[in-house]
Amino acid sequence: MPSREAIIDAPASEAAAAQHHASHPGTSNLGDRLFNSTLWILGAMILVVAGLIVLNLAVAARPLAKDHSLWGFITETQWDPVEDRFGALTFLYGTLVTSMVSLILAVPVAIGLSLFITQFAPPKLGRVLTMPVELLAAIPSVVYGLWGLFIVVPWLRASVEPWLGKHLGWIPLFQGPPIGLGYLASSMILAVMILPTIVAVSVEVMKTTPEATREAALALGATKWEAVMMTVIPYSRAGIVGAVLLGLGRALGETMAVTMVIGNSPQISASLFAAGYSLPAVIANEFAEATSSVHVAALAGLGLILFATTFLLNAGARVLVNAVQRGPRRVSG
Amino acid sequence: MNLHSSFTYRKVVDRGMALVCALFFALAFIPLLSVLWLVISKGAAGLSWSFFTQLPKPVGEVGGGVGNALLGTLFMVGLACLIGLPLGVGAGVFLAEKGDGTVGRSVRFMAEVLSGVPSIVVGIVAYALVVIPMGHFSAIAGGVALAILMIPTLARATEELVRVVPASLREASLALGVANWRTSIRVVIRTAMSGIVTACLLAVARAAGETAPLLFTALNNQYWNTDPRQPTASLTVAIFNYAISPYDDWHAKAWTAALVLLIVVGLLNIASRVLTRSRLKGAR
């Protein structure tokens, strides 16, 4: 942009302008330039941070490439520090199972909750109601882990798992001894932890539904619920999917709470009662104490997989959410 | 099917679904109340002066406190702020001021995506970046990890807050002949300042609650430590270690430490809320 100073100075004689610049030798220009370049550097820091993450993970994981192919690493189930043979499959499995089950538990609740806040509750109440959801998001994950370990796990062991085993035991998901620690415990705690993420984004997205569309549906004689199903849901569908993906990203990467309740047992089991292991949990448990360089590299490799997965998920989710949020501005504008 | 019954049916569905949504709300409330109630009821008994001022006792001996962990958390969050706040806020101002080009858009997208990176991954990065070159675990490594976590979220929050400053304010300043950069700093950023402080408070609250990135960066320390080059205890790692131990005394300490952590995080959240509210009032 041409300097506004120049426009203001225009009526003055050139000499005066020269004098002015001589007495303040380019303060504003220099200031602008300094300010601008500082801003650019600070903005670039975000990209630098991203670069640092990728670079450091790749360097740390490199020794793994010597005797493990990527495909071999992902499909191998052995995790054998004695023989230096490492495979990620059991951890991938545990991470996927716990995340999926937590989504199954959390998504219906989250969408219902978001609809309640945005559509059914009076607007004032809706604003108050977001408070407890934000509180859920503010609780540190280690506190969830503590709660999970001492409250949820014993409850699952004593009541929920025996009950499920008795009544639904014919499904492989609910077979085996009720230990408490395991996939089910992790999934339940993850469900609580990702709920606020999904709700927060869903609420934002649902709010962008043009009021006129919904009112039109109501005017045509639709009930409130029908109006929601006809307008709010289709309008914000992509954004809700994005919200769910963000929640999934959080579930995949959650470390402490899962480490404390999943049982840390590298095995693939059909039963939700069984103990398992997840990508973040194995990194948390073994990284500081892995002895061989291949072991460290394998853990860094798990970190790289985790990073790549959550990166892609978040990127996809952002594209969806941004598209929906930008939508109404275009419509109304 | 006659119209009347179908209308009743539709009415019932409408009421029913509204009720289901309300029930889901109640369902989401249960874990929140359970966590808060248990942390308070199990943690409150352990609160005492010595809990905040003493060092942990050797294994198996009852008593002692987590003063070193409390200090360690403050210390590392402080270090993280030194690095993370300027960079995060700065990147946010960049996004608000220059964020409309291709570079700006990609930076914004990257910040959004990075804010979802699992904290354990950042722990590995800080280990490779700081612990290995320095040769040992340290508070600074923990601080760097927390700072990396802070930057993207803070950048996005700051951008939002700087962007809500009315364009008319900026234009008025420019029209008075104030240079671009002075306008940005004196008018725009100053107006957004209370909002930026809010964002910083939330970033600090989040950092204080992180555990995973500290496990193999700051490690732990049984003593008071304020040397950034030395391993350092933190409240969150203490909760983790105490929770998975077999000692009843340590379990009790984990609950009390969790209560302290929740109070700290809660106060920061409340402070940010109060700031936001007063700002909104001011704007009206």
Added chain:
Amino acid sequence: MKKLMMGLLLVAGSSASAGGLLINGAGATFPFPIYSKWFNEYNRLHPDIKFNYQSIGSGGGIKQFTDGTVDFGASDAPMKDDQIAKVPDVVHIPTVLGADVVAYNAPGVTGLRFSPATLANIFLGKVARWNDPAIAADNPGLKLPDQTITVARRSDGSGTTYIFTDYLSKISPEWKDKVGSGTSVNWPVGLGGKGNEGVTGIVKSTPWAIGYVELIYAIQQKLPMADLKNKSGSWVKPSLESTTAAAAGVQIPDDYRVSITNPDGKDAYPISGFTYLLVHRDAKDKAKGTAIINFLRWAITDGQGLATALDYAPLPKPVQQKVLKTVETLTVQGTRLSAK
């Protein structure tokens, strides 16, 4: 905010110098109770010297010592030759003896005992129920419930695991073939707990669980421990005496890297081992090196008195003499430290 930071920095600057000497160590959880007692006691005697010890597991102790991230390491597993090749100046200093016990949580069942084969099969997952004929054969007359056994074992690199798997490899060819011995192994079954603390926690809170932990962890938590059948065929209770008996009959090599699992001797408990501090033969840092040597002198002599109170077996007298001689060969910046 700015003021707060300045304050923090000031605090950082001032107390770093006033804090005295901080020596960092990390490793085994097996001796953590005695080490934390020792370091606490030593700090009381020498307030200017602080040992910060983190019990992250023997595997971690070896790694962090090798990487140079700590001033000393601790491990229950002697370092392997290829590990020593990376830090050739490492010296193993045995500090105390400990025993791995098989702790269980079986409501209503007490006085369990296991033969070597049964024990191996439980951890191989082949004996999976409490009323398995193999357990019944070891425990005639004991009423065993029809419940699934939940095996608990370490999730981290651990010397306790090393001692346990070293024993299982000696008595079970199948174990040796399938799993082997090491600080962390590829477990056929089991819940993973972090540290002896974690495994004890799982056994304590999970009915029908069984796991291996250091003696003191089981005693402190009042968990029942199984008697084991030793090499000479007699049933032995885990105790200080039976642990000391295990070390008595073993020839100790000069680098102390020796396995004492499955020893001869009628009263010897079969799963025990030395636990070591790992130090450099020559310390680069004068103050730290001096402090470490002085601490070792104290730990091997006066410190031994604290061991029995925490259910560790002190070093047998001849071993103690030998270790003291080794400590005197350690140097600081190339020179030996004169005895006080």
